[in-house]
Amino acid sequence: xxxxxxxxxxxxxxxxxxxxxxxxxxxxxxxxxxxxxxxxxxxxxxxxxxxxxxxxxxxxxxxxxxxxxxxxxxxxxxxxxxxxxxxxxxxxxxxxxxxxxxxxxxxxxxxxxxxxxxxxxxxxxxxxxxxxxxxxxxxxxxxxxxxxxxxxxxxxxxxxxxxxxxxxxxxxxxxxxxxxxxxxxxxxxxxxxxxxxxxxxxxxxxxxxxxxxxxxxxxxxxxxxxxxxxxxxxxxxxxxxxxxxxxxxxxxxxxxxxxxxxxxxxxxxxxxxxxxxxxxxxxxxxxxxxxxxxxxxxxxxxxxxxxxxxxxxxxxxxxxxxxxxxxxxxxxxxxxxxxxxxxxxxxxxxxxxxxxxxxxxxxxxxxxxxxxxxxxxxxxxxxxxxxxxxxxxxxxxxxxxxxxxxxxxxxxxxxxxxxxxxxxxxxxxxxxxxxxxxxxxxxxxxxxxxxxxxxxxxxxxxxxxxxxxxxxxxxxxxxxxxxxxxxxxxxxxxxxxxxxxxxxxxxxxxxxxxxxxxxxxxxxxxxxxxxx
Numbered sequence: 001x002x003x004x005x006x007x008x009x010x011x012x013x014x015x016x017x018x019x020x021x022x023x024x025x026x027x028x029x030x031x032x033x034x035x036x037x038x039x040x041x042x043x044x045x046x047x048x049x050x051x052x053x054x055x056x057x058x059x060x061x062x063x064x065x066x067x068x069x070x071x072x073x074x075x076x077x078x079x080x081x082x083x084x085x086x087x088x089x090x091x092x093x094x095x096x097x098x099x100x101x102x103x104x105x106x107x108x109x110x111x112x113x114x115x116x117x118x119x120x121x122x123x124x125x126x127x128x129x130x131x132x133x134x135x136x137x138x139x140x141x142x143x144x145x146x147x148x149x150x151x152x153x154x155x156x157x158x159x160x161x162x163x164x165x166x167x168x169x170x171x172x173x174x175x176x177x178x179x180x181x182x183x184x185x186x187x188x189x190x191x192x193x194x195x196x197x198x199x200x201x202x203x204x205x206x207x208x209x210x211x212x213x214x215x216x217x218x219x220x221x222x223x224x225x226x227x228x229x230x231x232x233x234x235x236x237x238x239x240x241x242x243x244x245x246x247x248x249x250x251x252x253x254x255x256x257x258x259x260x261x262x263x264x265x266x267x268x269x270x271x272x273x274x275x276x277x278x279x280x281x282x283x284x285x286x287x288x289x290x291x292x293x294x295x296x297x298x299x300x301x302x303x304x305x306x307x308x309x310x311x312x313x314x315x316x317x318x319x320x321x322x323x324x325x326x327x328x329x330x331x332x333x334x335x336x337x338x339x340x341x342x343x344x345x346x347x348x349x350x351x352x353x354x355x356x357x358x359x360x361x362x363x364x365x366x367x368x369x370x371x372x373x374x375x376x377x378x379x380x381x382x383x384x385x386x387x388x389x390x391x392x393x394x395x396x397x398x399x400x401x402x403x404x405x406x407x408x409x410x411x412x413x414x415x416x417x418x419x420x421x422x423x424x425x426x427x428x429x430x431x432x433x434x435x436x437x438x439x440x441x442x443x444x445x446x447x448x449x450x451x452x453x454x455x456x457x458x459x460x461x462x463x464x465x466x467x468x469x470x471x472x473x474x475x476x477x478x479x480x481x482x483x484x485x486x487x488x489x490x491x492x493x494x495x496x497x498x499x500x501x502x503x504x505x506x507x508x509x510x511x512x513x514x515x516x517x518x519x520x521x522x523x524x525x526x527x528x529x530x531x532x
Contacts, residue, residue: 009166016170017156024152024177028145028186031512032137035187042083042132046462046516047376049189051088051103052110053136056189057128059114060121065107065278066100083132087376090285090369098349104285104370107278108232108271109194113143136189144186147197151474152176154204158478161212162431168484171497172477175412179504180473181465184515192470195233199240200474202226206244207478209251211430220248220259228267234471236445243437285369291353292365296322301358306341309333315361324352337371337378386461388454395457396450403522404459404466410504412480415497419482427482435482438475445469464511464519 035043044050054070062069067089073079086103094100103110116139121127128135155176163169177183182196205223208214227241241264248256275284296318305312311332319326327347332354335342341354343363351366370377376386389395401408423435449468460467487493510520518526 010160013160013166013169014156017173020173020177021149021152021156024183025145025149028148028183029141032140032145032187035513036133037083039083043136043187044083044132045188045514047086047088048461048516050084051086052105052113052189053128054084054086055103055105055107055110056114056117056139057084059111060117061127061129065102066094067102068100071101089375090288091372091375092279092288092369093349093351095280099351102279102285102369105191106232106271106275106284108274109191111274111278113139113189116142140187140189143189144193148183148186148193151182151197151200154200155474155477158204158207159481161207162478163481164485165488167488167494168481168486171484171501172480175480175501175504176473176477179412179501179508180410180477181467181470181508181515182473184464184508184511185467185470187513188515190467190515191233192467195230195237195471196473198226198230198233199237199471202230202240202244203474203478206248207434210247210434211428215252215255217255217259220252220255221263223248224260224263224265225267228264230471232267232271234468236448236468237471239444240441243441247433247437288367288369290368292367294362294364295319295324295352296363298361299359302361303356303358306332306354306356306361311343312361315363319352319363324350335371336373336375337368338380342366384462385458388457389459390454392450392457395459399446399450399459399466403525404519405521406466406469408521409465409507409519411500412497412504413476414500415483416476416480418486419479419484422482422486423479435479438479441475442472445472462516462518464515464517465507 035045037044044053054067055065058064058067058070068077071081071085071089073081088104089101090104091099091101117128117135120135120138126135156173159169159172163172182193185193202223205219205226208219209223223244227237227244230237231241245256245260245264248260272282276282279285281288296315298312298314298318302312302315309332311326311330316326326343327345329347330343330345332341332343334340335353341356343352343354345351353364353366353368355362355364374381376382389398398404400406407413420435420439423431424439427435446469484497487497507520511517
């Protein structure tokens with residue numbers, strides 16, 4: 001092919017990329033302007049995004065991370081605001097010495113949206129309380145759709161750089177625009193979109209360094225910032241960030257230490273600082289799901305007194321010796337989980353966990369933020385997929401090829417498996433190494449998700465797919481090129497690929513107005529009477 005022909009075909013491809021970008025963004029905007037809650041009073045679609053939006057509203061309107069004034073309609077907290085109340089909350093003692101409700105989501109991304117809300121409110125006077133549709137739609141256009149447009153642009157650049165055929169490039173471009181669940185989630189505030197966009201930007205920078213030999217500082221800084229921000233939004237992306245850092249250290253130790261590491265460290269510092277600001281603790285909320293350290297203990301069997309609701313005098317003394325002086329108003333009562341007891345002192349709003357058997361009584365610092373009255377996460381309150389799948393084998397089946405299957409709902413990823421094999425066998429040495437990294441990270445994270453305890457084996461809750469792996473989309477689309485270029489000249493294989501794309505686009509479109517709904521395959525299993 002002559003240089004003129006190559007330039008002409010490249011221009012044609014960019015025309016198609018532009019069409020895909022315009023139609024994908026237009027589709028997201030149209031859906032965004034049409035979503036509303038079940039009650040119809042807000043565009044908040046689920047407990048997950050209500051948790052985040054309630055924090056944005058609390059910060060923007062009340063200057064606090066505490067959600068009490070947003071999720072309740074009265075000071076006594078007896079009447080919930082159904083449009084803002086969420087099950088994705090924790091409760092713990094705040095800086096004012098009283099217990100408050102907080103979002104269970106990492107606070108840094110929400111804080112960034114709250115900053116945008118503050119700016120919008122200053123410019124227009126619109127508030128989430130009075131104009132929720134206007135404010136939410138404006139902010140989602142800014143924090144979801146603009147990043148996704150940038151994401152598509154980055155993917156198109158990667159396709160041009162690493163693709164070898166017109167058909168292969170354009171197929172992957174169409175898959176990026178319509179065949180994944182990322183655009184489905186554009187209409188709701190979530191962490192998955194930001195994680196995928198961050199991973200795409202980090203991948204773009206890292207490939208420029210690893211495969212193209214670029215050494216400009218901006219690539220190392222971009223890789224560090226974006227890889228770390230992917231971790232902020234998806235904790236298992238820590239493997240991605242670590243592997244990227246190690247690879248760039250091999251390529252250029254000085255630039256990695258001076259560019260990548262400080263950039264990643266800046267994001268990490270912001271993450272922990274935001275968490276401490278919100279909760280007065282360095283650990284994020286999801287790390288507070290059990291009892292804290294033991295603070296006092298006494299010997300002998302005191303269960304009769306404890307079951308009668310009495311605090312043994314010896315226990316009071318042991319706690320006093322540990323520097324904990326219980327007030328006369330302190331009460332001992334069963335825990336809401338039904339496992340053991342707790343001491344609640346209304347004088348200073350402190351709570352302790354109590355464990356007792358025939359030999360001793362132990363008191364622990366209260367550190368289960370998910371345990372409070374009427375909490376959805378109590379064992380007796382959870383239902384549906386949130387109960388967890390007891391069988392690891394069954395869970396693995398449904399995660400991969402079952403009702404929440406990565407390969408059954410979006411079978412275009414089968415082409416990524418094939419593409420990875422092609423590039424590992426026939427790609428250039430740097431591309432082989434990068435492909436091996438993608439395969440390694442995929443297997444590590446998949447094993448992590450499958451190895452989770454029972455309470456976490458819930459397929460990501462009520463969502464249109466196995467959302468915890470959505471952030472892999474840019475990496476899987478990149479390796480897909482190996483397959484689409486290989487089959488570009490084979491008509492029968494192209495037809496198979498188009499059929500896989502059709503199913504994937506259908507799955508993504510099925511939940512386009514509310515991604516917080518079960519996948520069509522899960523619902524079809526229910527229709528057939530099969531136990532999902």
